[in-house]
Each structure stands twice: as C-alpha cells, then as structure tokens.
Amino acid sequence: MSAQTSNSRTTKNPLLAPLFSLIVPGAGQLYLGAREAGSAILVATVVLALLIQFTSEVLRIAVIETAFFKTSWLWFLLALFWLWNVFDAYRRARGLSASRVFGFAVPILIIYILAWQVTGVDFTRLVTRFDDVKYIFNALLHPDFFTRDTEQQSGWVTIQVPCSPTVPPPPPEYSGFPVRIDRACGTVGDPLTMTGEGFLPTTSGNVYWLEYDGTNEAQVRMNDAPVVITTDANGQFTSQFNIPSFAARDGLDPDNPVVQAVEARFVQEVGPPKPSENFHILIGSIAQEPAPAWMVNLGLVAPDATVPRIVPGGIWVTIALGLMATFISVAVAAPLSFLGARNIMARVRGGTVIYYVTRAIFNFVRSVDTLIWAIILVTWTGLGAFTGLLALSIHSIAAVAKLYSEEVEHIDEGPVEATTAAGGTTLQSVRFAVIPQIIPSFLAYSLLRWDINMRSATIVGFVSAAGIGFYIFEAIRKGGYQEYAAALWAIAIVVMIVDFVSSIWRERILHGERRAAATPQDLQAPPKPFYKTRRGILYTVIFIIVFIISWNLSEINLEKLLEPAPTLGSVIYDYITIDTSVEVWRAILRQILVTIFQALLATTLGAIVAIPFAFLAAKNITGRARGTAWIYYAARFVLNFLRSIEAFLYVAIFVFWVGVGAFAGMLALAVTTFGLIGKLFSEAVENIEEGPVEAVTATGANRLQTIAFAVLPQIVPPFISYSIYQWDINIRMATIIGFAGGGGIGLLFQNYVGQLQYHKAGAVILAIVVVVTIMDLASAKIRHRLV
Amino acid sequence: MLRVENLTKVYPNGTVALKDVTFQVEDGEFLAVIGLSGSGKSTLLRCINRLIEPTSGKIFWDGIDVTAASPNEMRKIRRQMGFIFQQFNLVKRSNVITNVLTGRLGYVGSAQSLANLFSKHDHDLALKNLERLGLKEKAYVRADSLSGGQQQRVGIARALMQEPKLILADEPVASLDPVLSHSILKYLEQLNKEDGLTVLCSLHFLDLVHRYATRAIALKDGKLVFEGLPEAIDDAEFKAIYGQDAQRVSII
Ligand SMILES: Nc1ncnc2c1ncn2[C@@H]1O[C@H](COP(=O)(O)OP(=O)(O)O)[C@@H](O)[C@H]1O
Numbered sequence A: 001m002s003a004q005t006s007n008s009r010t011t012k013n014p015l016l017a018p019l020f021s022l023i024v025p026g027a028g029q030l031y032l033g034a035r036e037a038g039s040a041i042l043v044a045t046v047v048l049a050l051l052i053q054f055t056s057e058v059l060r061i062a063v064i065e066t067a068f069f070k071t072s073w074l075w076f077l078l079a080l081f082w083l084w085n086v087f088d089a090y091r092r093a094r095g096l097s098a099s100r101v102f103g104f105a106v107p108i109l110i111i112y113i114l115a116w117q118v119t120g121v122d123f124t125r126l127v128t129r130f131d132d133v134k135y136i137f138n139a140l141l142h143p144d145f146f147t148r149d150t151e152q153q154s155g156w157v158t159i160q161v162p163c164s165p166t167v168p169p170p171p172p173e174y175s176g177f178p179v180r181i182d183r184a185c186g187t188v189g190d191p192l193t194m195t196g197e198g199f200l201p202t203t204s205g206n207v208y209w210l211e212y213d214g215t216n217e218a219q220v221r222m223n224d225a226p227v228v229i230t231t232d233a234n235g236q237f238t239s240q241f242n243i244p245s246f247a248a249r250d251g252l253d254p255d256n257p258v259v260q261a262v263e264a265r266f267v268q269e270v271g272p273p274k275p276s277e278n279f280h281i282l283i284g285s286i287a288q289e290p291a292p293a294w295m296v297n298l299g300l301v302a303p304d305a306t307v308p309r310i311v312p313g314g315i316w317v318t319i320a321l322g323l324m325a326t327f328i329s330v331a332v333a334a335p336l337s338f339l340g341a342r343n344i345m346a347r348v349r350g351g352t353v354i355y356y357v358t359r360a361i362f363n364f365v366r367s368v369d370t371l372i373w374a375i376i377l378v379t380w381t382g383l384g385a386f387t388g389l390l391a392l393s394i395h396s397i398a399a400v401a402k403l404y405s406e407e408v409e410h411i412d413e414g415p416v417e418a419t420t421a422a423g424g425t426t427l428q429s430v431r432f433a434v435i436p437q438i439i440p441s442f443l444a445y446s447l448l449r450w451d452i453n454m455r456s457a458t459i460v461g462f463v464s465a466a467g468i469g470f471y472i473f474e475a476i477r478k479g480g481y482q483e484y485a486a487a488l489w490a491i492a493i494v495v496m497i498v499d500f501v502s503s504i505w506r507e508r509i510l511h512g513e514r515r516a517a518a519t520p521q522d523l524q525a526p527p528k529p530f531y532k533t534r535r536g537i538l539y540t541v542i543f544i545i546v547f548i549i550s551w552n553l554s555e556i557n558l559e560k561l562l563e564p565a566p567t568l569g570s571v572i573y574d575y576i577t578i579d580t581s582v583e584v585w586r587a588i589l590r591q592i593l594v595t596i597f598q599a600l601l602a603t604t605l606g607a608i609v610a611i612p613f614a615f616l617a618a619k620n621i622t623g624r625a626r627g628t629a630w631i632y633y634a635a636r637f638v639l640n641f642l643r644s645i646e647a648f649l650y651v652a653i654f655v656f657w658v659g660v661g662a663f664a665g666m667l668a669l670a671v672t673t674f675g676l677i678g679k680l681f682s683e684a685v686e687n688i689e690e691g692p693v694e695a696v697t698a699t700g701a702n703r704l705q706t707i708a709f710a711v712l713p714q715i716v717p718p719f720i721s722y723s724i725y726q727w728d729i730n731i732r733m734a735t736i737i738g739f740a741g742g743g744g745i746g747l748l749f750q751n752y753v754g755q756l757q758y759h760k761a762g763a764v765i766l767a768i769v770v771v772v773t774i775m776d777l778a779s780a781k782i783r784h785r786l787v
Numbered sequence B: 001m002l003r004v005e006n007l008t009k010v011y012p013n014g015t016v017a018l019k020d021v022t023f024q025v026e027d028g029e030f031l032a033v034i035g036l037s038g039s040g041k042s043t044l045l046r047c048i049n050r051l052i053e054p055t056s057g058k059i060f061w062d063g064i065d066v067t068a069a070s071p072n073e074m075r076k077i078r079r080q081m082g083f084i085f086q087q088f089n090l091v092k093r094s095n096v097i098t099n100v101l102t103g104r105l106g107y108v109g110s111a112q113s114l115a116n117l118f119s120k121h122d123h124d125l126a127l128k129n130l131e132r133l134g135l136k137e138k139a140y141v142r143a144d145s146l147s148g149g150q151q152q153r154v155g156i157a158r159a160l161m162q163e164p165k166l167i168l169a170d171e172p173v174a175s176l177d178p179v180l181s182h183s184i185l186k187y188l189e190q191l192n193k194e195d196g197l198t199v200l201c202s203l204h205f206l207d208l209v210h211r212y213a214t215r216a217i218a219l220k221d222g223k224l225v226f227e228g229l230p231e232a233i234d235d236a237e238f239k240a241i242y243g244q245d246a247q248r249v250s251i252i
C-alpha cells in the first residue's frame, strides 16, 4: 500500500518542480499535474507584468527614479509573487500546499494599487470641496417644481458721498415706503443706521446701495454676508451697517461729491404654490390653440375660439421611448431568437451556421452601449427622439433576443418529439410544442427589459437631443442644479414605479397560481379566448392607446431611414475599416484600462458601503420587529432611489465636486452600484436559512461563532458572486460615462467622432466589444464556480 | 406488417445502441420489447418512426422502405404510427384538448394548423377519444393539473388522433405506480383486441409481459437475444437477458 502511494510521488522529482517554477512561474505546478493552479499562476504573472510595464512606461505610475535607473516599485511586489510561486511548487511537490491567501493577496494588491492610480483617486478632494458641494445638495433637496408669485416692498433715501467741506449735502429725497438714515453724507466704511416703517410685519429683506440714476446697484454686506433687515410686529425695522465699498464707484472726491441712494427691499412670496416653468418643461403644460377645423365645422366651438391642448413634458417622451423600444425589441427579437437557438437550428439544414452567426451578431450588438449606438445613428437619422428610439431598440433587440434564445434552448424537448412522431413539420412543432412553453419566460424577460429600457431612455437624450436626458444636459450646462434635481426626482419616481410594476407582473407570470379550476359547466365548452373576454378587450384597448401615444411622442418617422445624409456610406466604410496604428491603440489601451479599473473601484466601494446597508434593509433583520421596521423601509427607499437613477446622471454632481475625470466617474458608478448591489445583498441576507444557524447554536456556540460558522458561509459566496456580476455591468456603464465627464474610453470615442475620425472610433468600438465580451464570459464562469 | 432488418444504430459518441437487429411484427400482434435499461429499447422504437436516424439496416412498413422515405413520405408514414412516451411529453401549459389535437398535425396543412384552426371533425374526434379514455370532463383544463395516469391517457388519446395502425409505446408505465400501470396497459390491450391495432411496447417488468403480450423480443447490449412467446422465457432465458444476479420480481 505505502509503496504504491509513495510510488506516485517519487515519479516526480520534488526539487524539479520549484526549479521549473523559478524559471517559468506556474511551470512547476503544471509539472506536478496541478493544471488549473499552474495556468492561473502563469497567466497572472504575464498579465501583471504587462500591466506594470505599460502603466509605468505610458502612465508613469509607481515610478521610482534614481540617477542610475528608473523603474516601477511594483516589480518588487511581483517578485514576491514569483517567490511565493516557487515556494508553492516546493510545498506541492511534498504533497502539501502553500498559503493560498498570499497567492491571491499579492496580485490583488497590485491590481488595486494600479486601479487607484489609474483612476486618479483623491479622497481629500471630497473633503476639501465639501463646503462648495453643500450648494448642490441643497439644490437636490429643493427641486424646481413649484414657485409662488412674489411681491416687492421697498423704499429708498438719498445720501451724499462723500461729505464735502465745500458742497453741503442736498436735502434727502425719498421714494416708496418711508425709510430714514441718520446721516446726510458719509464715506466708505462710515457706520449708518437705517430705520423704516409701514412694511409687512415680521418679514426679512435686504439693503441695496444704488447709484443715483439707478443703473448700478449692489447688495450691502457686512462680514461677508448680506445684511438682513427684519421688521417687527408693527412693520418697523432698524439696521446698522457700514457704507459699502461700492459707494466709491464714482470716486471719493470731496470737491465733487455725488448723490447715491440706500434702499430697503422686502421680497415676499404670496399666493399658493404653482407649477414652475421647469415643471412645465419636465412634466407638461396646457397650451391654448386655435380650434381645429373639424370642431368648428361640427359647431362645437366658435370659429375663432381656442381649445386647450396638453403639451407633454420631457419625462413623457422618455416614458414613451422606453415603452416603444420594448414593443419593438420584443416584436423583432421573438422571431429572431429562434435563429439563435441551437436546438431549433439543429433541425434545419445549415442551421448550425445560422446559429453561430446569429449569436455572434447578438453578442456584438449588445456589447455596444445604447449611447454609442445613438452617436453612430445620429449620422443616419439626425438628432431627435426617433434616433434615440432606434438606438434603444437596436441594443434592446440583441439583449432580449439572446435571453429568448437561451430560453428556447432550455425547453422540454418531449413535446417536440411528440409532435414530430405524430407527423408534424418543424414549423408545426415550433407552434404547438415550443411556443406554448416559452410564453411565460418571454413575457418575464420583456418586462425586465422594459425596466432596463426605461433607465436607458433617461440618458439616451444626451446624444439624440430629445427627452429628459437632453434636458438634464442643458440644465447642468447652465448651472441650474435645482432644475437638474427636479429631473432626477421625476426620473426616480417613474423608474421606481416601473421597477415595482415590472417585478410584480414578473412574479405573477412566473410563480403565479394557476387559474382556479373551472366550474363544471365551463368544462363542457372551450373557454373564450382571452381577447374576447371583457378584461382582454379592456387590456387590448389600453394597449392600443398607449401604443399610439408612444408612437407619436417618439416622433417615429420611417422616411428618415430612407434619406440618410449623403456621407452615410463613407461613414460606415470608415467605421468598418478600423484604424490599426500604434498610437491609436495605445490611447485605446490606456482608456480601456481606466474604464476597467474605474469600474473595479466603483464596484468595490459600492459593495463595501452596501454591506451594512444590506442588513438594515433585510426583512428578517429589521423588517419584522415593530421598533425597527422604519429602518427597513428607510433603507429600502434609499437603495431603491439611488439605483433608479443611472450612474451617468450622477456624474454631474461629482464633476462639480472633484472635477472632470475618471475619479468623478468612479464615484458616480459607486452610487448606483451601492443601490443595485445593496438590494441584491439584502436579498441574500433574507435568504439565509435558519437551519444551520439553529444547528450551530445547538452546539453551544456563542453569537459571534454562530455568525462566523452559520451566517457568513451562507452570504459570502452570493456577495462575491453579485459583486463580480456588478463589475461586469459597471464596465458596460463605464464605457459611456466619459460622455458626461467621467473619464475612460467613452471620452476617447466622443473625441474621435467629434473629429470625424470614424475609423479610429471604429477601433474603439472593437476594443469595447472585446473587453465587454471577455468580462461577460469570465464573470459568468467565475460566478458559475462560486455557486 | 413491420419488418426490421439488420438494424444498427451507432450514436455520434460511438455508443453502439443497436447491433444487427432483425425481427418481424405481424398485424394484430401485441409485441413486448424487454431488456435491461440501456439495452436499446428506446433506440429501437425511435428508429422505427425515425425520430432517430438508423445507422444501417432497413425497416419495412407494409412493404414501404421507411429508411428510404422522403420527408414528405415520412410524414405520411409517421401518422400511421402512434407513439406513446414514458414521460408523456405533453405541453404542460396547454390544455388537454390542444395536446390531443397535436396528434392530428400529420393530417393538416401547415398554414391552417399554425393559426390553431382545427376542423370541427378533428375537434369531435378529440372529444370522442378523450371520452373513450374517461377524460371528457378534463378537456379544457391545463395538462399539468392532471395526475400522472391521466396524463398518460391524454398521451394515448393524442396517439389515437393519428388514426394509427401501429402503436409504438416506450415504457408507457415506467413513470406510474403498479395499479395505474394495469389501467394504462388495459387500454392498450383494448386497442389491440377490439380495434385490431398492432402494438409494439417496451416493458421493464416481466409479469406485465406475461399478462398482456402475445409475443416478446428481448434486447441485451443492443443485440436481439430472444424472440418467442412470453411463456418461453424460462429461468435460463431470464438470466441470459437480465444477467446472472437478477431476481424475478412481480409488481403486484
Ligand atoms: N443520444 C444519445 N447519445 C449517445 N448515446 C445514447 C443516446 N441515447 C441513448 N444512448 C445510449 O444508447 C444505449 C441504449 O439506450 P436506450 O435506447 O435509451 O436504452 P433503453 O431504452 O433500453 O434504456 C445506452 O447505452 C445509452 O446510454
């Protein structure tokens, strides 16, 4: 026995393995038959070395420079990893194993150091700029939806500046409400007491210094703050301040004194709140229009009368785009998905080729973000809602079709076999055995997609210049953060509603109870088809109305498709003939690194902050007890609100806060990540099984031990799995975050398109597709292993 | 009459599921196919209506070479052979009568059936077949709300829609408990005796073979190792078919 076991070891020389690993990392492990560990070590070493080389050469990261040499100190960490690998090979050769923690820790450390530097993380800016950012947070809490009419009460009195030995001050002139000052002349800095009466009681106002002719004025300030005057219960006030430096505008010549004026001004909001201008733009308004001819002809209104017309605001265009894109993508993807389903295509001659081509196209199209599609399409159909709709639809068709195809592949083949055995054709099998099986999951995916399209529709206007995205873009450019805030709130409310409705319907479709058994008399006759029942008719009518309205709001204009700009052909040609020059690819590589690393940091940051929140937002932790239920609902709301807004829309806040660049983009991504991942984490906490907890407690373990041995093992794998999934999603989002000032590959793409260098832009797209596809596959693989 | 000549099936992965199998089924017979699981019973039945393409050998159905039939001819041949599956193979979300009507697909044109337009004749036939199997009142309920035995009866009704001359049944009772097994096999017996359908049925348990079959063939590792009357399977034959360690068991 023992001879046999030692035999299997002695065939491999234990000293050879570490020697191999010293020469080529991982080689010793491979030699010992540990194929996975060996190849992982080899790949990790090569990738890390390339990264360190590239970042120190091109980005000057982690560089140490002496008189004799210039290099990256990260090489030192990599050398540590190399040594570990030799040690690991040595241990393995003796049938032991080296610390895996160390083997994972060093590469991860290197990656995070690089990510930190490449992204330009600078948390001190978050602190130093905090005071200025308060202004934005204030605006966010006071969105511009309503205003009130204002009423102004003011009164002024003249004063001579400065006092003059030659010219006596003229008698003061007064205007408006009665105000007095205690001097007839004075110079900058002289103290002055102002009194007034007859104003509205207990209100606050400000003091202004005016040139005599009223062309220029300035608010009077003391100690860096505007002077505030407040009336008492009788409408009187008294205020002391110094003559402001503004008074010196006309010179302070005692021989040529000028007359200026001091004004007390109270601006009062009166009347009820009413929708602001911004509200009308966002939500809608009612316009009066000349009555249409048919109404006049029917005698409904007088010939010159006007009729009210609802003018929908930006949010409705966005809602319509989300709906239309979903309708279109479902209608197109449903038939296409059969071409991408392996089991169906295997039944058709030449089908396997069609299958691979279709899947490749799906993958390509959905790797390229909606916004990028929009930029490409603007060349074809110009600016406008229609282009946004096309971009949304194209991306959505590919994404939905892929899911549909997978669903078709997972059907129960039994009924297909049965229809074939009965002599049915392939088409008949699809109709009677495949379609009935896939309807529920198709519906569920369509609803999920509606949710996603709704979110994308909020930003597509950024490029296509229609809908709420465009509006936000304009508001930020003008510095209108209250308008911006109003848009965010409107979006959050709409998306939260869509999210809620979509998840309820999905739940009902997938897990809803089967219709209750029909009554005996029902069983004798076939049930009415759904579209003939009263509910069916109601739904159909609603659907048609919604469809028509959405159609109109999305400005669908199929003719535009037929009359592209004359340059379209050459543009497409440029996109396809990809630039292969070294400089371009160096720039691309650099920005792709920024994108990947920024997504990595955002995921890490969002996930770390989300962990405590996940427990607060878990029903089984806080939701059940009376005293803590409010925590549950508050935490849920925060998570729901934050994730309902695309990271893209948060970028503006962080650009204001920390400046344009990858760091701002990273922070914006982290906020949405926090919301998305917090929800997933809290669901993982809610799914903790009580059984193991009970079992560990029963052994006499204390609370901490119970958490360590019964709770953590249940939540750590899903947490890691969700985080990797989120990284994948964040990379996709990070490819476009540059459009908003968040750094990364998106900026490069926009620049190339802006310079009409489409062949370079094409190269960027290729790079994005490659990276997104690799991440997609890798993340799926890793998650599969974790579960 | 069905004739199988030198039938061989090699799966793409190299498994030889059938090796040179030759036998003949006369009209009106109830032929049982027995053998251990993995011996090739399902493969054999599926080769007969070409749900699986045979690798070599020939199959003659009423003098027509099934293995050489064009897709269109195959459609006509298939509708004469009703197939009953171990797992029933119903569309669970569709109602019972829709499942039964799919048995008619070999008769209706594509365009017509795609719109779910079956003729009144077909509907009446479906209801008649359901009534015969005691399921008339279940016609408009969803298939997955039925019990296993009821689902297999729907499977039989579906096969009857083809107005077949031959029934191929692949372990029709293997997913059912013993009492239901008898009820299902009695329906098959009825079809065989009263309607004169030829039945080719693979079965796992020998006592069911004794009770229902008029003749039996046995497969072992894809080879035909027995052909004869059920009563002729003595202990020696039994061990040859099922292996040395097997014990005879009775399911009721
Ligand atoms: N699709 C397939 N591909 C490869 N081998 C198969 C396939 N289906 C069945 N087999 C193999 O063929 C042999 C016969 O299987 P089968 O006909 O299902 O036997 P039975 O129905 O008697 O249990 C078995 O070894 C089985 O593993």
Ligand SMILES: [Mg+2]
Binding pocket: B038, B041, B042, B043, B171
């Ligand atoms: Mg079988």
